[in-house]
Amino acid sequence: MRRLLFAGLLLLPLGGFAAEPAATTVTPAPAALASQAGSGMAAQLGQLGIGLLLVVGLIFLLAWLMRRVQQLGPRGGQVIKLVATQALGPRDRLVLVQVGGEQILLGISAGRIAPLHVLKEPVPTGEAQSASPEFAQRLMELLGKDKH
Structure with missing residues:
Protein backbone atom coordinates (compact mmCIF):
# COMPACT_ATOMS: atom_id res chain seq x y z
CA MET A 1 0.00 0.00 0.00
CA ARG A 2 2.87 2.36 0.84
CA ARG A 3 4.54 1.59 -2.47
CA LEU A 4 1.35 2.54 -4.29
CA LEU A 5 1.11 5.85 -2.44
CA PHE A 6 4.77 6.61 -3.06
CA ALA A 7 4.37 5.86 -6.75
CA GLY A 8 1.31 8.11 -6.84
CA LEU A 9 3.25 10.96 -5.24
CA LEU A 10 5.97 10.67 -7.86
CA LEU A 11 3.41 10.95 -10.63
CA LEU A 12 1.92 14.18 -9.27
CA PRO A 13 2.55 17.15 -11.55
CA LEU A 14 5.37 19.39 -10.38
CA GLY A 15 4.74 23.04 -11.21
CA GLY A 16 1.81 22.13 -13.43
CA PHE A 17 3.77 19.67 -15.59
CA ALA A 18 3.56 15.92 -15.29
CA ALA A 19 6.45 13.61 -16.05
CA GLU A 20 4.12 11.39 -18.04
CA PRO A 21 0.63 11.93 -19.28
CA ALA A 22 -2.02 10.48 -17.00
CA ALA A 23 -3.37 8.26 -19.77
CA THR A 24 -0.13 6.31 -20.10
CA THR A 25 0.32 5.40 -16.40
CA VAL A 26 0.07 1.71 -15.76
CA THR A 27 -1.88 0.70 -12.69
CA PRO A 28 -1.60 -2.83 -11.36
CA ALA A 29 -4.63 -5.04 -11.72
CA PRO A 30 -6.81 -5.44 -8.60
CA ALA A 31 -6.09 -9.17 -8.57
CA ALA A 32 -2.34 -8.48 -8.39
CA LEU A 33 -2.86 -6.05 -5.51
CA ALA A 34 -4.99 -8.58 -3.64
CA SER A 35 -2.37 -11.32 -4.03
CA GLN A 36 0.39 -8.99 -2.77
CA ALA A 37 -1.72 -7.95 0.23
CA GLY A 38 -2.67 -11.58 0.94
CA SER A 39 0.93 -12.79 0.87
CA GLY A 40 2.02 -9.91 3.10
CA MET A 41 -0.71 -10.69 5.62
CA ALA A 42 0.12 -14.41 5.54
CA ALA A 43 3.77 -13.61 6.24
CA GLN A 44 2.80 -11.37 9.15
CA LEU A 45 0.49 -14.02 10.59
CA GLY A 46 3.25 -16.60 10.22
CA GLN A 47 5.69 -14.38 12.09
CA LEU A 48 3.10 -13.72 14.78
CA GLY A 49 2.42 -17.44 15.20
CA ILE A 50 6.13 -18.28 15.43
CA GLY A 51 6.66 -15.52 17.99
CA LEU A 52 3.71 -16.74 20.04
CA LEU A 53 5.02 -20.32 20.00
CA LEU A 54 8.45 -19.11 21.10
CA VAL A 55 7.00 -17.14 24.03
CA VAL A 56 4.77 -20.02 25.18
CA GLY A 57 7.70 -22.43 24.84
CA LEU A 58 9.88 -20.10 26.91
CA ILE A 59 7.21 -19.96 29.63
CA PHE A 60 7.03 -23.76 29.80
CA LEU A 61 10.82 -24.03 29.82
CA LEU A 62 11.12 -21.57 32.70
CA ALA A 63 8.37 -23.36 34.67
CA TRP A 64 10.16 -26.69 34.20
CA LEU A 65 13.47 -25.11 35.22
CA MET A 66 11.93 -23.59 38.37
CA ARG A 67 10.54 -26.98 39.41
CA ARG A 68 13.94 -28.59 38.92
CA VAL A 69 15.72 -25.89 40.93
CA GLN A 70 13.23 -26.13 43.80
CA GLN A 71 13.70 -29.90 43.99
CA LEU A 72 17.45 -29.51 44.45
CA GLY A 73 16.99 -28.00 47.92
CA PRO A 74 17.26 -30.17 51.05
CA ARG A 75 14.08 -32.12 51.74
CA GLY A 76 14.63 -33.42 55.26
CA GLY A 77 16.35 -30.31 56.54
CA GLN A 78 13.26 -28.11 56.62
CA VAL A 79 12.90 -26.14 59.83
CA ILE A 80 9.22 -25.26 59.39
CA LYS A 81 6.79 -28.12 58.78
CA LEU A 82 3.05 -28.06 58.22
CA VAL A 83 1.63 -30.66 60.60
CA ALA A 84 -2.12 -30.28 60.02
CA THR A 85 -4.70 -27.93 58.55
CA GLN A 86 -8.44 -27.57 59.07
CA ALA A 87 -10.74 -25.38 56.99
CA LEU A 88 -13.24 -23.37 59.03
CA GLY A 89 -14.89 -21.57 56.16
CA PRO A 90 -14.22 -20.42 52.62
CA ARG A 91 -11.45 -18.05 53.77
CA ASP A 92 -10.67 -19.13 57.32
CA ARG A 93 -8.56 -22.05 58.46
CA LEU A 94 -6.54 -23.39 61.35
CA VAL A 95 -2.98 -24.48 60.70
CA LEU A 96 -0.71 -26.43 63.02
CA VAL A 97 2.93 -25.62 62.25
CA GLN A 98 6.01 -27.19 63.78
CA VAL A 99 9.05 -24.95 64.11
CA GLY A 100 11.99 -26.94 65.45
CA GLY A 101 10.61 -28.80 68.48
CA GLU A 102 7.71 -26.39 69.08
CA GLN A 103 4.22 -26.54 67.57
CA ILE A 104 2.16 -23.39 67.00
CA LEU A 105 -1.54 -23.21 66.16
CA LEU A 106 -2.19 -20.41 63.66
CA GLY A 107 -5.47 -18.84 62.62
CA ILE A 108 -5.46 -17.78 58.98
CA SER A 109 -8.13 -15.52 57.52
CA ALA A 110 -8.28 -13.23 54.51
CA GLY A 111 -5.18 -11.05 54.78
CA ARG A 112 -4.35 -11.98 58.37
CA ILE A 113 -2.36 -14.67 60.19
CA ALA A 114 -2.60 -14.79 63.99
CA PRO A 115 -0.88 -17.15 66.43
CA LEU A 116 -3.60 -18.71 68.59
CA HIS A 117 -1.72 -21.10 70.86
CA VAL A 118 1.76 -22.48 71.45
CA LEU A 119 1.46 -26.14 72.41
CA LYS A 120 3.49 -27.27 75.42
CA GLU A 121 3.53 -30.89 74.26
CA PRO A 122 3.74 -31.58 70.53
CA VAL A 123 0.79 -33.33 68.97
CA PRO A 124 1.88 -36.80 67.80
CA THR A 125 2.09 -37.01 64.04
CA GLY A 126 1.72 -40.02 61.77
CA GLU A 127 5.40 -39.86 60.74
CA ALA A 128 6.67 -41.88 63.71
CA GLN A 129 4.09 -44.63 63.28
CA SER A 130 5.09 -47.35 60.87
CA ALA A 131 3.00 -50.05 59.29
CA SER A 132 2.19 -52.95 61.56
CA PRO A 133 4.12 -56.18 60.91
CA GLU A 134 0.87 -58.00 60.15
CA PHE A 135 0.04 -55.54 57.41
CA ALA A 136 3.53 -55.82 55.93
CA GLN A 137 3.36 -59.61 56.03
CA ARG A 138 -0.10 -59.66 54.42
CA LEU A 139 1.06 -57.26 51.70
CA MET A 140 4.05 -59.46 50.93
CA LYS A 145 7.08 -62.36 47.51
CA ASP A 146 6.82 -64.10 50.88
CA LYS A 147 6.76 -67.83 50.17
CA HIS A 148 7.00 -70.02 53.28
Whole structure:
Protein backbone atom coordinates (compact mmCIF):
# COMPACT_ATOMS: atom_id res chain seq x y z
CA MET A 1 0.00 0.00 0.00
CA ARG A 2 2.87 2.36 0.84
CA ARG A 3 4.54 1.59 -2.47
CA LEU A 4 1.35 2.54 -4.29
CA LEU A 5 1.11 5.85 -2.44
CA PHE A 6 4.77 6.61 -3.06
CA ALA A 7 4.37 5.86 -6.75
CA GLY A 8 1.31 8.11 -6.84
CA LEU A 9 3.25 10.96 -5.24
CA LEU A 10 5.97 10.67 -7.86
CA LEU A 11 3.41 10.95 -10.63
CA LEU A 12 1.92 14.18 -9.27
CA PRO A 13 2.55 17.15 -11.55
CA LEU A 14 5.37 19.39 -10.38
CA GLY A 15 4.74 23.04 -11.21
CA GLY A 16 1.81 22.13 -13.43
CA PHE A 17 3.77 19.67 -15.59
CA ALA A 18 3.56 15.92 -15.29
CA ALA A 19 6.45 13.61 -16.05
CA GLU A 20 4.12 11.39 -18.04
CA PRO A 21 0.63 11.93 -19.28
CA ALA A 22 -2.02 10.48 -17.00
CA ALA A 23 -3.37 8.26 -19.77
CA THR A 24 -0.13 6.31 -20.10
CA THR A 25 0.32 5.40 -16.40
CA VAL A 26 0.07 1.71 -15.76
CA THR A 27 -1.88 0.70 -12.69
CA PRO A 28 -1.60 -2.83 -11.36
CA ALA A 29 -4.63 -5.04 -11.72
CA PRO A 30 -6.81 -5.44 -8.60
CA ALA A 31 -6.09 -9.17 -8.57
CA ALA A 32 -2.34 -8.48 -8.39
CA LEU A 33 -2.86 -6.05 -5.51
CA ALA A 34 -4.99 -8.58 -3.64
CA SER A 35 -2.37 -11.32 -4.03
CA GLN A 36 0.39 -8.99 -2.77
CA ALA A 37 -1.72 -7.95 0.23
CA GLY A 38 -2.67 -11.58 0.94
CA SER A 39 0.93 -12.79 0.87
CA GLY A 40 2.02 -9.91 3.10
CA MET A 41 -0.71 -10.69 5.62
CA ALA A 42 0.12 -14.41 5.54
CA ALA A 43 3.77 -13.61 6.24
CA GLN A 44 2.80 -11.37 9.15
CA LEU A 45 0.49 -14.02 10.59
CA GLY A 46 3.25 -16.60 10.22
CA GLN A 47 5.69 -14.38 12.09
CA LEU A 48 3.10 -13.72 14.78
CA GLY A 49 2.42 -17.44 15.20
CA ILE A 50 6.13 -18.28 15.43
CA GLY A 51 6.66 -15.52 17.99
CA LEU A 52 3.71 -16.74 20.04
CA LEU A 53 5.02 -20.32 20.00
CA LEU A 54 8.45 -19.11 21.10
CA VAL A 55 7.00 -17.14 24.03
CA VAL A 56 4.77 -20.02 25.18
CA GLY A 57 7.70 -22.43 24.84
CA LEU A 58 9.88 -20.10 26.91
CA ILE A 59 7.21 -19.96 29.63
CA PHE A 60 7.03 -23.76 29.80
CA LEU A 61 10.82 -24.03 29.82
CA LEU A 62 11.12 -21.57 32.70
CA ALA A 63 8.37 -23.36 34.67
CA TRP A 64 10.16 -26.69 34.20
CA LEU A 65 13.47 -25.11 35.22
CA MET A 66 11.93 -23.59 38.37
CA ARG A 67 10.54 -26.98 39.41
CA ARG A 68 13.94 -28.59 38.92
CA VAL A 69 15.72 -25.89 40.93
CA GLN A 70 13.23 -26.13 43.80
CA GLN A 71 13.70 -29.90 43.99
CA LEU A 72 17.45 -29.51 44.45
CA GLY A 73 16.99 -28.00 47.92
CA PRO A 74 17.26 -30.17 51.05
CA ARG A 75 14.08 -32.12 51.74
CA GLY A 76 14.63 -33.42 55.26
CA GLY A 77 16.35 -30.31 56.54
CA GLN A 78 13.26 -28.11 56.62
CA VAL A 79 12.90 -26.14 59.83
CA ILE A 80 9.22 -25.26 59.39
CA LYS A 81 6.79 -28.12 58.78
CA LEU A 82 3.05 -28.06 58.22
CA VAL A 83 1.63 -30.66 60.60
CA ALA A 84 -2.12 -30.28 60.02
CA THR A 85 -4.70 -27.93 58.55
CA GLN A 86 -8.44 -27.57 59.07
CA ALA A 87 -10.74 -25.38 56.99
CA LEU A 88 -13.24 -23.37 59.03
CA GLY A 89 -14.89 -21.57 56.16
CA PRO A 90 -14.22 -20.42 52.62
CA ARG A 91 -11.45 -18.05 53.77
CA ASP A 92 -10.67 -19.13 57.32
CA ARG A 93 -8.56 -22.05 58.46
CA LEU A 94 -6.54 -23.39 61.35
CA VAL A 95 -2.98 -24.48 60.70
CA LEU A 96 -0.71 -26.43 63.02
CA VAL A 97 2.93 -25.62 62.25
CA GLN A 98 6.01 -27.19 63.78
CA VAL A 99 9.05 -24.95 64.11
CA GLY A 100 11.99 -26.94 65.45
CA GLY A 101 10.61 -28.80 68.48
CA GLU A 102 7.71 -26.39 69.08
CA GLN A 103 4.22 -26.54 67.57
CA ILE A 104 2.16 -23.39 67.00
CA LEU A 105 -1.54 -23.21 66.16
CA LEU A 106 -2.19 -20.41 63.66
CA GLY A 107 -5.47 -18.84 62.62
CA ILE A 108 -5.46 -17.78 58.98
CA SER A 109 -8.13 -15.52 57.52
CA ALA A 110 -8.28 -13.23 54.51
CA GLY A 111 -5.18 -11.05 54.78
CA ARG A 112 -4.35 -11.98 58.37
CA ILE A 113 -2.36 -14.67 60.19
CA ALA A 114 -2.60 -14.79 63.99
CA PRO A 115 -0.88 -17.15 66.43
CA LEU A 116 -3.60 -18.71 68.59
CA HIS A 117 -1.72 -21.10 70.86
CA VAL A 118 1.76 -22.48 71.45
CA LEU A 119 1.46 -26.14 72.41
CA LYS A 120 3.49 -27.27 75.42
CA GLU A 121 3.53 -30.89 74.26
CA PRO A 122 3.74 -31.58 70.53
CA VAL A 123 0.79 -33.33 68.97
CA PRO A 124 1.88 -36.80 67.80
CA THR A 125 2.09 -37.01 64.04
CA GLY A 126 1.72 -40.02 61.77
CA GLU A 127 5.40 -39.86 60.74
CA ALA A 128 6.67 -41.88 63.71
CA GLN A 129 4.09 -44.63 63.28
CA SER A 130 5.09 -47.35 60.87
CA ALA A 131 3.00 -50.05 59.29
CA SER A 132 2.19 -52.95 61.56
CA PRO A 133 4.12 -56.18 60.91
CA GLU A 134 0.87 -58.00 60.15
CA PHE A 135 0.04 -55.54 57.41
CA ALA A 136 3.53 -55.82 55.93
CA GLN A 137 3.36 -59.61 56.03
CA ARG A 138 -0.10 -59.66 54.42
CA LEU A 139 1.06 -57.26 51.70
CA MET A 140 4.05 -59.46 50.93
CA GLU A 141 1.78 -62.51 50.72
CA LEU A 142 -0.52 -60.72 48.28
CA LEU A 143 2.40 -59.69 46.14
CA GLY A 144 3.67 -63.27 46.15
CA LYS A 145 7.08 -62.36 47.51
CA ASP A 146 6.82 -64.10 50.88
CA LYS A 147 6.76 -67.83 50.17
CA HIS A 148 7.00 -70.02 53.28
